[in-house]
Amino acid sequence: MDVKSLAVVGAGQMGAGIAQVAAQSGVQVFLIDLDAALVQKALQGISAQLQKAASKGKLTAENLEAAMARLHGTGSFADAAQADFAVEAVTENEGVKKKVFADLAKALRPDAILATNTSSIPITRIAASVSNPERVIGMHFMNPVPVMQLVEIIRGAQTSDETYATTRALAEKMGKTTVVSKDMPGFIVNRILIPMINEACFALQEGLGTAEDIDTAMKLGTNVPMGPLTLADFIGLDTCLSIAEVLHKGLGEDKYRPAPLLRQYVDAGWLGRKSKRGFHKY
Numbered sequence: 001m002d003v004k005s006l007a008v009v010g011a012g013q014m015g016a017g018i019a020q021v022a023a024q025s026g027v028q029v030f031l032i033d034l035d036a037a038l039v040q041k042a043l044q045g046i047s048a049q050l051q052k053a054a055s056k057g058k059l060t061a062e063n064l065e066a067a068m069a070r071l072h073g074t075g076s077f078a079d080a081a082q083a084d085f086a087v088e089a090v091t092e093n094e095g096v097k098k099k100v101f102a103d104l105a106k107a108l109r110p111d112a113i114l115a116t117n118t119s120s121i122p123i124t125r126i127a128a129s130v131s132n133p134e135r136v137i138g139m140h141f142m143n144p145v146p147v148m149q150l151v152e153i154i155r156g157a158q159t160s161d162e163t164y165a166t167t168r169a170l171a172e173k174m175g176k177t178t179v180v181s182k183d184m185p186g187f188i189v190n191r192i193l194i195p196m197i198n199e200a201c202f203a204l205q206e207g208l209g210t211a212e213d214i215d216t217a218m219k220l221g222t223n224v225p226m227g228p229l230t231l232a233d234f235i236g237l238d239t240c241l242s243i244a245e246v247l248h249k250g251l252g253e254d255k256y257r258p259a260p261l262l263r264q265y266v267d268a269g270w271l272g273r274k275s276k277r278g279f280h281k282y
């Protein structure tokens with residue numbers, strides 16, 4: 001199926017990025033969140049991003065206008081009933097995601113594909129919330145979506161070949177490179193990345209170095225664009241903790257236990273960039 005219309009559920013940092021890139025690729029997008037104010041905020045953010053790109057000569061005024069015209073904000077799944085494909089990018093919580101999938105399955109056509117942008121939760125478990133799990137798949141974009149090249153595709157136990165082929169074609173239409181991961185907690189990227197971030201939290205907790213020293217050591221010592229604590233702030237500490245919990249529970253090994261300091265920061269509401277304070281202040 002050539003995807004011409006897309007429902008994006010969750011207008012946070014990931015949902016907004018997915019909506020922006022899809023609209024720029026010629027796809028009609030229905031962006032959905034819990035309330036209209038969140039959707040409007042996301043649409044304003046996308047407009048600002050596109051205007052910035054246009055001012056740098058990376059986008060024509062005509063393409064900017066066309067992309068914005070393809071973006072439709074809504075608070076209701078019913079408005080997206082004709083969408084060919086849905087990507088869910090709500091909070092990293094299994095119960096919340098299962099409810100969204102059950103609602104999407106009721107609202108959309110029976111042949112519409114239902115993808116989740118989950119960072120860690122097994123696709124097979126999310127797929128169990130709908131009656132035809134062969135159309136459910138993991139489509140894991142990286143943050144920030146307009147910049148990052150990768151999409152990890154995860155097939156659940158029952159995902160069909162057609163669902164996989166359509167998902168891969170959509171990712172490529174959006175200019176992304178895909179890899180395939182088995183349906184295991186954290187998939188490839190977060191199975192490796194989150195234990196490193198978690199170890200940096202333990203290092204900070206033990207006073208191995210300051211947050212600045214830990215980040216500078218890893219940035220300059222391993223040639224990555226940002227240190228692990230800065231990256232954790234960028235991802236969102238609540239999201240990092242949720243992924244660490246999924247790894248710990250799903251893989252059952254003590255080495256994946258979340259650092260108490262990470263848990264404490266989340267309890268304090270220090271969620272990183274999105275709350276203006278995490279391991280660093282913004």
Ligand SMILES: NC(=O)c1ccc[n+]([C@@H]2O[C@H](COP(=O)([O-])OP(=O)(O)OC[C@H]3O[C@@H](n4cnc5c(N)ncnc54)[C@H](O)[C@@H]3O)[C@@H](O)[C@H]2O)c1
Nearest residue numbers: 010011012013014033034089090091092118119141143235
């Ligand atoms: N942040 C990252 O770096 C990153 C990277 C890849 C994947 N992800 C995954 O993407 C998903 C979203 O992450 P985010 O960073 O955009 O989070 P976020 O907190 O920025 O946004 C989540 C959005 O979901 C909305 N929401 C919650 N429940 C909803 C519901 N029932 N219906 C509609 N909207 C609902 C919230 O209002 C919020 O706007 C998570 O599954 C996360 O693991 C995040």
